Amino acid sequence: DQQVKQNSPSLSVQEGRISILNCDYTNSMFDYFLWYKKYPAEGPTFLISISSIKDKNEDGRFTVFLNKSAKHLSLHIVPSQPGDSAVYFCAASDSYNTDKLIFGTGTRLQVFP
Amino acid sequence: DVKVTQSSRYLVKRTGEKVFLECVQDMDHENMFWYRQDPGLGLRLIYFSYDVKMKEKGDIPEGYSVSREKKERFSLILESASTNQTSMYLCASSLVGVYEQYFGPGTRLTVT
Numbered sequence: 001d002q003q004v005k006q007n008s009p010s011l012s013v014q015e016g017r018i019s020i021l022n023c024d025y026t027n028s029m030f031d032y033f034l035w036y037k038k039y040p041a042e043g044p045t046f047l048i049s050i051s052s053i054k055d056k057n058e059d060g061r062f063t064v065f066l067n068k069s070a071k072h073l074s075l076h077i078v079p080s081q082p083g084d085s086a087v088y089f090c091a092a093s094d095s096y097n098t099d100k101l102i103f104g105t106g107t108r109l110q111v112f113p
Numbered sequence: 114d115v116k117v118t119q120s121s122r123y124l125v126k127r128t129g130e131k132v133f134l135e136c137v138q139d140m141d142h143e144n145m146f147w148y149r150q151d152p153g154l155g156l157r158l159i160y161f162s163y164d165v166k167m168k169e170k171g172d173i174p175e176g177y178s179v180s181r182e183k184k185e186r187f188s189l190i191l192e193s194a195s196t197n198q199t200s201m202y203l204c205a206s207s208l209v210g211v212y213e214q215y216f217g218p219g220t221r222l223t224v225t
Binding site (some may be wrong): 034043103104 | 161216
């Protein structure tokens, strides 16, 4: 069973607009969440994270929101740029398994001019 | 900067061959991981190691084994490659107790 789900396999956004990528999870023990970005033929790179004690974390154009009651997190990119075009993975972990991450299936974001 | 390197970017092997994928990290991380990435399935953990000679199965260990003789090096072994093991293989490392993992560039393996 998929504990971390990204239900949108792809998203297309115009340059300058907001991109919103969504992620849902089922395990209530998850207490730390990360977003990774992956370009073709490269490994994923860490983008931003959030602890379950927060509901928002911001880093420049990237903001992650966490809704624990809904078991839902989202990544907002504002403004979107063509260089943001990549596959985005959300990942989750819990305090008892800090060494392992559970990844979602990924969302391919395309930002067009 | 953490650097994780993988021995090959692209690899083509025949069914039944024994395949070795090597991963080296230079930041003295205790944890090392092997994932495979497939379309629509995301990243799935094959094995991870939390110390030299220590290993733990991930979600999809069947058909794979691993070796960690030195802290900086983690090898993934396909004992007898099969076509369903055609995939992108990603190695990662992290410090104990730290969630963030650092990934290598990946090895695109094709088994014919």
